[in-house]
Amino acid sequence: MADNSKSWDGYSIKKKLDVPEGLWCRCPGCEEMIFNRTLEENLQVCPECNYHFRISARKRIEILCDEQSFEEMLGNYSPLDPLKFSDLKTYKSRLKEQQKKTGQTDAAVVGKGYVKGRPLILAVLDPEFMMGSMGSVVGEKIAVAAETAQEAELPLVIVSSSGGARMQEGVLSLSQMAKTSAAIARLNQSGGLYISILADPTTGGVAASFALLGDIIIAEPGALIGFAGARTIWHTIKVELPEGFQKAEFLLEHGFIDMITPRNELRSEIARLIDYCGK
Amino acid sequence: MANNINQGAESTIIKSNNNDWLDFEKTLAELSNQIVELQNLQKAKGIDYSPEIRQLRNNLVKLTTKIYDNLSAWETVQVARHPKRPLLQDYLKIIVQDFRELHGDRCFGDDRAMVTGIGRIGREKVLIVGHNKGRSTEEKVACHFGCAHPEGYRKALLKMKLAEKFQLPIICLIDTPGAYPGIGAEERGQAQAIANNLMEMSLLRTPIVCVVIGEGGSGGALGIGVGDRLAIMQNAYYSVITPEGCAAILWKTGEQAAQAAEALKLTAKHLLKFNVADQIIPEPLGGAHRNHHDAAHNLEMYLVNTLRDLRRCKMDNLLENRYRKLRRIGQYSNNGSNKAASAKTRISGLAGNLSESAPETPVRKKPIAH
Ligand SMILES: [Zn+2]
DSSP, X not given: OOOOSTTOOSXXXXXXXXXXXXXXXXXXXXXXXXXXXXXXXTTTBOTTTOOBOOOOHHHHHHHHSOTTOOEEESTTOEEOOTTOOBSSSBXXXXXHHHHHHHSOSSSEEEEEEEETTEEEEEEEEOTTTGGGOBOHHHHHXXXXXXXXXXXXXXXXXXXXXXXXXXXXXXXXXXXXHHHHHHHHHHHHHTTOOEEEEEEEEEEHHHHTTGGGXXXXXXXXXXXXXXXXOHHHHHHHHOOOOOTTTTBHHHHHHTTOOSEEOOGGGHHHHHHHHHHHHOO | OGGGOOOOOHHHHHHXXXXXXXXXXXXXXXXXXXXXXXXXXXXXXXXXXXHHHHHHHXXXXXXXXXXXXXXXXXXXXXXXXXXXXXXXXXXXHHHOEEEEEOOOOSSSOOOTTEEEEEEEETTEEEEEEEEOOOSSHHHHHHTGGGOOOHHHHHHHHHHHHHHHHTTOOEEEEEEESOSOOSHHHHHTTHHHXXXXXXXXXXXXXXXXEEEEEEEEXXXXXXXXXXXXXXXXXXXXXXXXXXXXXXXXXIISSGGGHHHHHHHHTOBHHHHXXXXXXXXXXXXXXXXXXXXHHHHHHHHHHHHHHHHHHHHTSOHHHHHHHHHHHHHHOOOEEOSSOOXXXXXXXXXXXXXXXXXXXXXXXXXXXOXXXX
């Protein structure tokens, strides 16, 4: 739903820059050439300017969880095409293409894992799969993750990285916003801890549902977070957006997130928060 | 309740002599003009044309029925946006007695795009929450064409909590192209305001009935659209994104809006099929704009009956059903096998690269009683 750059092609922004291929890549933050291995060792964060590259759900889990500790749930959930949606391409063919590209069935991975020895339920959106957009599968997985956290009395950690609701599943996608928020509401009511981590980008229907409902909300530096995309705002009100608009730092300044935490400190931060607020 | 619904009041379309014909209504406009001409001729010349007029009227009704029974998605969107379509203010006037508006979010301001207030529908005292689009240009500008800001969603929630406290059922009338996209809205947390409404509405301990009366645009509609029932007026639409927005992103040109509307399956019939809506509220022949009173009457019948049903339900059951209803929506497959992610995928960690400031020992605390 959200469209945040002029080169928006429906699914990815700055895709070529964000998915490093070959030996070197150019950092979109500082324009420097970075050795891919250096980037890899630095958790896909630019050592020069701290630009946080987007990372896949698998990579995120690898970075967050204790070694060998993640057990996936609902791994066999896969999308259908209830609307028989077709624009310039059919939704079916887009899905196939994305599944082949990412090796994932859809844009979320959920399961149980450990962070510094602390058990938790983890859900991660995958920005590489149709821009992490939320359709029925993502909605269902998030809802089940929240319910599982509640039943098992474990903390819930969700890492969002998504352009919003998935247009190709129409009003069913929209309804996932209500579904996931209602599941979080129940977890909240039962006294469970929910830590929401916002990675670049967290916009549209994902921002306007579970992502901004965390007991504690953490953003990665520079992450784009907001409701309406810059292009939508431009089209509607024809106003030039201020520098840094909708960045994590903007959200912190306006009081909508608790903290900005660089990628290499997320594990420690999660562990600390669980020690203070978990049960 | 079907008996009480005005479905095809034949006089409706003929009575209306407005010039707001939509593009797909050209043939109706011509017929209507012929009728008016004959009537004028009859008056001027004193000749009796009543058989011809009767015939034309019959044709007009038949043709209108045919066209409106087969509206395309894009045509439906146009009817939903018709300049004379009844708005919140019209329904308030016709079906709500003793309406008293309650203003302000106690925090930032009073968003004119969102109206909240108390009043009676039938015998039931209720809280009404609805998008306000405005009729005159002045009004439209004041309420941003029905696009609410965060303070609108926060006002709605504040009043809904008031309703919960005093056991008033809540009626949400949805009619918005979407939540307002702008700098102020983002600065004041549009996403957070909507998210919070979704979460809180799912738990409010009072019946909530939502009806899409015109445009059900995206998160802006859903922000007051979580409840025990969701109905949609026959020619309203409800969608994840406006057809224009969808076309701009997927077709890269807003001109494909008609195609996008079709692809999005946003009409009442589809919503019923997808179990998103529970019921379609019929509109008078030729759309609600042809007869506000009949449209309002149908809406009132629906509300009165639904409120009566929900009143019978115990609060805990009501909330459980509300949750189950939301929980069920969505279509996916869970029997396929996935090569990339088998049921148990283990991934090696990269923990060595991370800063390690928190204690390494797992902390297992006793569950807190609650
Ligand atoms: Zn850099």
